[in-house]
Amino acid sequence: MIELIKSWYRAKFSDPNSVTLLLMLLALAALLYFFGTFIIPVLVAIVIAYLLDWPVTRLQRVVPSRQMATNLVMLIFVGVMLALMFGIVPVLWAQTSNLVQEAPTMIEEGKYYLLHLPDNYPNLITAEQVQNLVGAVETKLFEFGQQVVSASLTSIKDVVAWLIYLVLVPLLVFFMLKDKSQLTAGLLQLVPKERRLINQVWEEMDHQIMNYIRGKVFEITIVGISSFVAFTVLDLRYAALLGTLVGFSVLIPFIGAAVVTLPVAAVALFQFGLAPEFWTVLAVYGVIQALDGNVLVPLLFSEAVDLNPVYIIVAVLFFGGLWGFWGVFFAIPLASLVKALLNAWSTQHQEYLASEAE
Known part of the structure; x- marks a missing residue:
């Protein structure tokens, strides 16, 4: 067991670049936690x-x-x-x-x-x-x-x-x-001179973060305006408020859409009852959510998000619990960061195995 731990330690941290990356992560985590x-x-x-x-x-x-x-x-x-x-x-x-x-x-x-x-x-x-x-x-x-x-x-x-x-x-x-x-x-x-892995992680994350933030702003705007226009055409009360809620619901993948469904359905039920207008509002809202998930998100985030939905939900719950709104907003980039770190250390491990084989 001790030999296994020693082998893992040599594989991950024998290179000064790995130690620099670890220390940088610990420093950033401490900075965010305490300040x-x-x-x-x-x-x-x-x-x-x-x-x-x-x-x-x-x-x-x-x-x-x-x-x-x-x-x-x-x-x-x-x-x-x-x-x-x-x-x-x-x-x-x-x-x-x-x-x-x-x-x-x-x-x-x-x-x-x-x-x-x-x-x-x-x-x-x-x-x-x-x-x-x-x-x-x-x-x-x-x-x-x-x-x-x-x-x-x-x-x-x-x-x-x-x-x-x-x-x-x-x-x-x-x-x-x-x-x-x-x-x-x-x-x-x-940053210390031994920063090859830091550069590798940063190059992988920089483009993704910029695309994610820009894409998320576009998604909020498009979904919010589309919902407002649809609710206004359907003569639903509080169209501006509900459209804004639907727009911002995209900040929380999967969960946000489910939560915002409640006020939309409640207002429509209170205004129309179980009349055809109520079901029309729900159908139009469902179409907007379907277009967002199947057309808009792949179009905007094809280069920024390459994560399984399970990882995204876990990231939203974990980072949202740590840092509230900003944890939710940055859940996907932070999950991508974890993935980039694992890729960097995996690359380092493969290089170590290759050197051992030589």
Whole structure:
């Protein structure tokens, strides 16, 4: 057993490049674990910088300098963000407020429908089962309401932090884009010279991360707008809010679509009942989800995602549990990183076996 461990250690860590890669991973993990909440603005800025680096690089070909390209792209980006903030956010807030006010009525109608299920289907369900189900749902709703109130009270103190982020993040993005070469050179000076495996992992991940972030933004936009247009044509209430929820649901592969189905179905049921319009809304929503999963995702992420769905779900659950929203957002890139690391160490192991054979 000891010899087996020694052989494994020599195969994986006899090369200084392997030790450098391991130490780098441990340092990054410790940084995120102990100081993750303090560097959130930096992480957000890195995400946005990855998203905007592509247009800056393309625009740099037709303008005199990278700084001018950065200025133009940042002006467009800030303009779009302001337009969204003052144009769409008030609509979403109004629809959310109206939905919250109507939620008790919707819950009561749902409760009434459940309580009458034994009368309509006496062979399938009993009154006792319905009472237990209603009690469990009411308990969960009460707990959820308490969590919402508690979160809203504790989040008041974070308003100042968010205002600071609104200033810091655009500044960080601007300097990351403008001084990309200098920042990259400075980071390379901090990395030891034995960084062959680090370079191998970085080259494999850099392109994937950029494609993933850009593709995810496009997917959110396309799915959200398509859902909003479909719900508006079908005259479904809260079309903007539900379309936004459907758009952001793609952040959580497989799970997000299932969760967002509940509010879409609840609003449609409350508005139309079990009429044909209700089933039409569900059918159209199902078509949107099918097109997203079978057409849009392969088109946008063909180069960024090469993972089994089981690994993706495990990554979402694991990294989401560690880092919340950002863990979910980066679940697929982080899973790809784990895959790249395993590939790097596997390559190192094969090289070791070849050297032993010689």
